[in-house]
Amino acid sequence: MTKTLILIPSRMAATRLPGKPLLKINNLSIVSHVFKRAVEANIGEVVVATEDEEILIDVIKNGGKAVLTNNNHKTGTDRIFEAYKKLNIKNIDYILNLQGDEPNINKNDIINLNNLMIDSESEIGTLAAIIQDDKILNNKNVVKVITENKLKENNFSVALNFTRENLLINNPNIYHHIGIYSYKVSILEKFVSLDQTSNEKKNKLEQLRALDNKLKINVTLAKSSPIGVDTEEDYLAIKKIMEYKSQNE
Numbered sequence: 001m002t003k004t005l006i007l008i009p010s011r012m013a014a015t016r017l018p019g020k021p022l023l024k025i026n027n028l029s030i031v032s033h034v035f036k037r038a039v040e041a042n043i044g045e046v047v048v049a050t051e052d053e054e055i056l057i058d059v060i061k062n063g064g065k066a067v068l069t070n071n072n073h074k075t076g077t078d079r080i081f082e083a084y085k086k087l088n089i090k091n092i093d094y095i096l097n098l099q100g101d102e103p104n105i106n107k108n109d110i111i112n113l114n115n116l117m118i119d120s121e122s123e124i125g126t127l128a129a130i131i132q133d134d135k136i137l138n139n140k141n142v143v144k145v146i147t148e149n150k151l152k153e154n155n156f157s158v159a160l161n162f163t164r165e166n167l168l169i170n171n172p173n174i175y176h177h178i179g180i181y182s183y184k185v186s187i188l189e190k191f192v193s194l195d196q197t198s199n200e201k202k203n204k205l206e207q208l209r210a211l212d213n214k215l216k217i218n219v220t221l222a223k224s225s226p227i228g229v230d231t232e233e234d235y236l237a238i239k240k241i242m243e244y245k246s247q248n249e
Contacts, residue, residue, distance in 0.1 A: 002118045004044035004182075005092045006110075007083050008034055009076035010100035012052045016230050021055050021100055023229070025239045026246050030229060031055060032062040033103035033242075039064075041110040048100065049083035074196060075206040077181070081192045084185075094118070095188055099179040102226040104242060109222045113182055116156050116220050123187040124210060124217045125156065128175035129225035136176055137166040141230055143205060145177040151221040159217040162205050176225050181207075187215060 010021045010031045017023075021031035028036075031048060038046040048059045051071040059066040067086055073079040080097050094117055098110065109127055117125045128145045136142045143164060147157040150173055162177060183191065197212040210217055227238045 002093045003091050004094045004096055004114055004118075005084065005087075005089060006038045006041070006044055006046040006096045006098055007080040008038065008046070008048045008098045008100045009079040009083075010034075010048055010050045010052075010055050011071075011079075012054065014101075014230075017232060017235065020229050020235065021050075021052075022058055023235055023239075025103060025242050028062065029058050030103045030235075031100045032059055032064060034098060034100050034105065035059060035062070035064040037103070037105050037107050038098055038110065041107040041114075043096070043111060043114045045089065047083060047087060049079050051079070077188070077206055078192055081188055084188070092185055095183050095185060097181040097183070099228065101229040102179070103229070104238060105178075105180070105226045106222065106224050109178075109224070110180065112154070112223075113180065113220060116154070116218070117182045117184075120156055120218065121184075122156065122182075122218045123184055123215055124191075125182045126159070126207070126217060126219055127178040127180050127222040128219050129178060129222045131174065131176050132225070137174075140164040143177040143179070145175050145219055146171045147173045147175065147219050149173065151175060151219060153221055153223075156218040156220050159207075159211065159219050161211070162203075162207050164203060164205070175219070175221075178222050178226060179228065191215065 022029045048066040056066040067083050069082045146161045149157040200208040229235050
């Protein structure tokens with residue numbers, strides 16, 4: 001039976017919103033909300049990978065599992081690979097890297113991505129959503145993905161490029177990229193052994209390291225587009241949505 005491990009990289013030192021993993025929504029930290037969603041997906045063990053003792057304590061206090069990693073990692077993928085090695089869990093086939101700042105990620109999207117990875121035996125897989133608001137196209141904080149084919153539910157198209165720029169004019173198949181990745185373990189090992197490319201550094205997008213080294217990334221359509229918490233404005237918006245939803249359930 002195929003075995004998946006979900007790892008959630010999280011750190012306090014975010015550039016635009018320091019300390020965001022421990023900001024509270026409904027009296028639960030953002031990172032613990034993400035952990036909870038991952039557990040609800042029920043596809044494998046879930047562990048938070050962090051360099052910060054405060055995050056470790058918070059996750060464990062809320063019933064989760066966390067592991068301390070070094071504080072010198074250039075990317076979240078490097079952090080999850082260290083965590084994977086440290087945990088020493090046997091017979092893992094896929095590692096799913098779930099961002100620690102998307103507390104309203106849809107658990108069905110996590111399940112769907114994992115199923116498609118296993119069924120197609122893909123190297124790397126990720127999610128994207130349909131762009132509902134043209135303002136997103138010009139927002140450099142929002143990463144866009146351009147795919148070879150139009151995305152439909154349960155198809156797995158190849159990613160041609162990832163960008164922060166507005167490239168709609170020349171690319172009909174452009175979507176809002178959602179920062180969740182599934183890796184075959186052997187491909188994750190290869191990925192972290194590669195040097196950062198100039199393209200990756202310039203655009204601040206680690207997935208470009210994979211494309212620059214001819215590693216194939218497949219993309220499937222997400223049911224919804226979660227709000228990533230990058231700024232105070234994002235935090236207040238998602239807090240309002242999630243607290244309203246919990247009051248009306």
